[in-house]
Amino acid sequence: MSNPTIDLSPRDLAKGTTFVLSTNEWLSIQVFVTGAMLLPTTTALLQKTLPAVPSGGIEQFEPLVKGYKNLYDICDTFDTVTKPDSVKCASNLIAYNVKVPIFYRAILALLLKIEADPTDTVSINQLKQTLQVMINEAQAFSTHATNVAAAMQKFSLDTSVNEAAIGTLFKTYSDKISGTSGTIKTMQAQLAQDKADLADAEDEYKHDIIVAATSASYAWIWPCGSIAAGIVAGIYGDKATKAKARIDALGDLVNSLEAKIAADATLVLDLTRINNDITGITKKIDDALPAIQKIQGMWNALKDDLSSLLATINGEIKDMPSFIAGLGIEAAIVLWQQVADEANAYRINAYITIVPNPTVAFYAADNLERLLTRKNRVSIHQKESALA
Numbered sequence: 001m002s003n004p005t006i007d008l009s010p011r012d013l014a015k016g017t018t019f020v021l022s023t024n025e026w027l028s029i030q031v032f033v034t035g036a037m038l039l040p041t042t043t044a045l046l047q048k049t050l051p052a053v054p055s056g057g058i059e060q061f062e063p064l065v066k067g068y069k070n071l072y073d074i075c076d077t078f079d080t081v082t083k084p085d086s087v088k089c090a091s092n093l094i095a096y097n098v099k100v101p102i103f104y105r106a107i108l109a110l111l112l113k114i115e116a117d118p119t120d121t122v123s124i125n126q127l128k129q130t131l132q133v134m135i136n137e138a139q140a141f142s143t144h145a146t147n148v149a150a151a152m153q154k155f156s157l158d159t160s161v162n163e164a165a166i167g168t169l170f171k172t173y174s175d176k177i178s179g180t181s182g183t184i185k186t187m188q189a190q191l192a193q194d195k196a197d198l199a200d201a202e203d204e205y206k207h208d209i210i211v212a213a214t215s216a217s218y219a220w221i222w223p224c225g226s227i228a229a230g231i232v233a234g235i236y237g238d239k240a241t242k243a244k245a246r247i248d249a250l251g252d253l254v255n256s257l258e259a260k261i262a263a264d265a266t267l268v269l270d271l272t273r274i275n276n277d278i279t280g281i282t283k284k285i286d287d288a289l290p291a292i293q294k295i296q297g298m299w300n301a302l303k304d305d306l307s308s309l310l311a312t313i314n315g316e317i318k319d320m321p322s323f324i325a326g327l328g329i330e331a332a333i334v335l336w337q338q339v340a341d342e343a344n345a346y347r348i349n350a351y352i353t354i355v356p357n358p359t360v361a362f363y364a365a366d367n368l369e370r371l372l373t374r375k376n377r378v379s380i381h382q383k384e385s386a387l388a
Helices: 011-015 023-035 043-048 061-117 119-176 182-200 237-257 259-278 281-286 289-315 320-327 329-350 358-372
Strands: 211-213 231-233
Touching: 011 329, 023 061, 023 259, 043 061, 043 289, 061 119, 061 289, 061 320, 061 329, 119 259, 119 281, 119 289, 211 320, 281 329, 320 329
Parallel strands: none
Antiparallel strands: 211 231
């Protein structure tokens, strides 16, 4: 009976084609999540974002804030649990890679000792113990990746449901509020186009660029919000820079409106913004799944091959030199290092930083005070640190 074929490499992960989620996709997910977590989740909080009671009263927006609350809940779970867990999948690969040269070369050394003396029970037991440690670790990493994949799938499903709900709310309230106001309709169309122009430049983002996106990183200091928050510390390109300037100008336009119309405009434009952010986001979330699933499959296969190696040690190895050569120890070490490098890129892309721009925030607050002779508002979610 021939020896089993055993693969100690990271398999398809080393090919690097779909393992690393792009910066563009992670940025879109982060912008969506950041904006959703700053949405007002009650009518009282919604009113705090506005300069006046909107036309028809605030209670008519109860379905809207319920939709916002649903988004907040699923995005909060993603941001605090699922995303860190997905990054831990990559961290597990990096941690394993640190051990690979030590463990794999120890396996090789012990096999050579056993080849020289098949009765060397000390080396045999050491090899069995080493393999069992590696099997247990691969099993733990596989279980973790399985749980993360399930959580990502749930986030995708929940987001898809909410995408449809927000789309319905967007149409309902957009038609109702802006139906009688040509000014609001014009502003709404301009915001949608400018957001699209900014999105075209997303692939230029790098980890070391600090971004204040048009999501509501500090949205609820009226009239700043998402409509005046297109500030980027980095190089966007001419098209995106002009889009940023036009979004800033929308804030000035809202300032000039009568308070009730300004409240209506703020509602519609922020709803336009979140509808824009959520549209198509499910596909980008789904694009993250192959990376996690490939990690999950690799750990399962590695655990099985390590178990096969352990079973072979318990039996009789035929042609030890060929068996040792077939393990490809040194080649596997090289491939693991490649995967660790890609895993680190995955971790970096998952934590692109979105931060507020204090100059614009203070400008908006000053305008609010002059316009309404009221004190500057702070974030409805107590994010005073956004102005720090």
